[in-house]
Amino acid sequence: MIAFDYREGRLHAEDVCLVRLSDEVGTPFYCYSASALEHRARLLLDAVGSSSTGIAYAVKANSNLAVIELLGRLGLGADVVSEGEIRRALAAGVPADRIVFSGVGKTVDELGFAISAGIHQINIETAIELDRIGEIAAAQSREIHVVFRINPDVAAGGHEKISTGRKTDKFGLAVDEAQALFRKATALDHVVPIGFAVHIGSQIKDVSAFAAANDRLITLTEAMRAEGHEVSRLDLGGGLGVAYHEDEQELPLSEYARLLDDVARRSGAQLMIEPGRWLVAGAGVLVTRVNAIKQAGDRRFAIVDAAMNDLIRPTLYDAHHPVWPVNRSDDALEPTTVAGPVCESGDILAVDAQLPLLQAGDLVTIGHAGAYGAVMSSGYNGRLLVPELLVRGDAFTVVRRRPSYDEAMALDSLPNWSSDADAA
Numbered sequence: 001m002i003a004f005d006y007r008e009g010r011l012h013a014e015d016v017c018l019v020r021l022s023d024e025v026g027t028p029f030y031c032y033s034a035s036a037l038e039h040r041a042r043l044l045l046d047a048v049g050s051s052s053t054g055i056a057y058a059v060k061a062n063s064n065l066a067v068i069e070l071l072g073r074l075g076l077g078a079d080v081v082s083e084g085e086i087r088r089a090l091a092a093g094v095p096a097d098r099i100v101f102s103g104v105g106k107t108v109d110e111l112g113f114a115i116s117a118g119i120h121q122i123n124i125e126t127a128i129e130l131d132r133i134g135e136i137a138a139a140q141s142r143e144i145h146v147v148f149r150i151n152p153d154v155a156a157g158g159h160e161k162i163s164t165g166r167k168t169d170k171f172g173l174a175v176d177e178a179q180a181l182f183r184k185a186t187a188l189d190h191v192v193p194i195g196f197a198v199h200i201g202s203q204i205k206d207v208s209a210f211a212a213a214n215d216r217l218i219t220l221t222e223a224m225r226a227e228g229h230e231v232s233r234l235d236l237g238g239g240l241g242v243a244y245h246e247d248e249q250e251l252p253l254s255e256y257a258r259l260l261d262d263v264a265r266r267s268g269a270q271l272m273i274e275p276g277r278w279l280v281a282g283a284g285v286l287v288t289r290v291n292a293i294k295q296a297g298d299r300r301f302a303i304v305d306a307a308m309n310d311l312i313r314p315t316l317y318d319a320h321h322p323v324w325p326v327n328r329s330d331d332a333l334e335p336t337t338v339a340g341p342v343c344e345s346g347d348i349l350a351v352d353a354q355l356p357l358l359q360a361g362d363l364v365t366i367g368h369a370g371a372y373g374a375v376m377s378s379g380y381n382g383r384l385l386v387p388e389l390l391v392r393g394d395a396f397t398v399v400r401r402r403p404s405y406d407e408a409m410a411l412d413s414l415p416n417w418s419s420d421a422d423a424a
């Protein structure tokens with residue numbers, strides 16, 4: 001499935017020319033392919049079918065309602081990390097009983113909202129969280145299923161800032177603490193402890209890292225069963241890695257699926273995974289227009305109208321994204337650093353990308369930007385939040401519009417002490 005490809009020399013999203021979208025919507029904008037999203041979801045559904053593994057899409061990778069809805073319609077649940085994401089999942093039509101609430105610092109209000117909404121499961125990460133859930137569930141007279149996220153002490157993930165499973169990371173519980181909390185939870189009236197969870201990091205392409213974490217879960221499951229506890233659900237987390245470089249291999253899906261089969265067989269538990277990036281990264285691009293070309297020493301810069309506030313991954317994680325010119329050219333390629341207008345040296349979208357000689361006004365596309373792109377955008381430098389488009393076949397819809405400047409300022413207000421200050 002190639003969602004973004006050239007036709008008559010111009011880059012298209014499915015059947016829609018990106019030049020046309022740029023003219024109609026203005027740059028910069030994110031563009032997602034509905035068919036690519038469906039294709040990825042179906043690949044994964046097929047791969048995990050034999051182990052009957054449930055898939056909860058990690059909404060934080062791309063929380064646009066249209067994206068959540070599309071994946072929800074295919075039967076995926078939602079893995080959420082805040083009340084805002086629970087509300088998004090519900091608004092997009094994901095049934096509450098397919099929503100899993102993760103996160104290291106859920107507030108009392110968020111837990112109350114989640115329990116009253118009747119979600120499927122809460123993944124507990126701190127001792128105080130169990131106490132709070134016990135009190136809230138009792139007060140609401142509602143039953144809630146919980147699992148305990150362990151820290152398996154496995155180093156994995158594509159970058160220091162996206163590795164979460166080492167002993168000194170803030171995530172998860174030490175195994176003995178998870179066991180103690182599980183035992184404690186069995187005594188609570190409205191809390192039903194049913195299993196354990198792990199999530200070791202993001203952008204993992206080596207199946208053996210998952211295998212090591214899963215083995216810890218299985219050992220723990222056996223130990224708890226030996227004590228007479230029922231352990232019926234294991235949540236294996238997300239982190240499935242994708243290819244950002246042309247010569248890179250993504251996580252081998254068939255090997256990953258075999259691993260799930262193995263865990264299902266050895267544990268006899270109902271499995272769940274929480275992929276985010278893997279489902280959406282390749283299904284989105286960021287389209288931007290060159291504003292100016294400049295030479296700085298021996299470095300050639302294309303200053304574009306998208307910036308780190310629209311796509312922070314290169315700045316935050318030193319992430320690589322391919323850059324594709326919207327108009328294909330036979331010109332010789334020149335290393336060109338694509339940078340935004342934000343007043344930060346780190347505002348760079350691609351270093352030394354091989355591009356034809358660009359000119360002011362040319363359009364370029366930042367590829368593989370569907371995950372952790374628009375969701376991490378901000379209004380830094382007084383810039384407007386970037387809009388999002390969804391394409392299907394020859395149709396497109398603006399699924400988040402660009403705000404006006406008045407809207408962007410509307411939540412600010414001026415203090416009304418100014419008259420006192422004038423008097424003084």
Ligand SMILES: *Cc1c(COP(=O)(O)O)cnc(C)c1O
Pocket residue numbers: 058060061079102103199201202203237238239240274275276277278
């Ligand atoms: C971020 C996160 C995910 C998704 O990670 P991806 O790398 O996007 O697959 C899944 N589960 C939890 C608990 C997370 O924090």
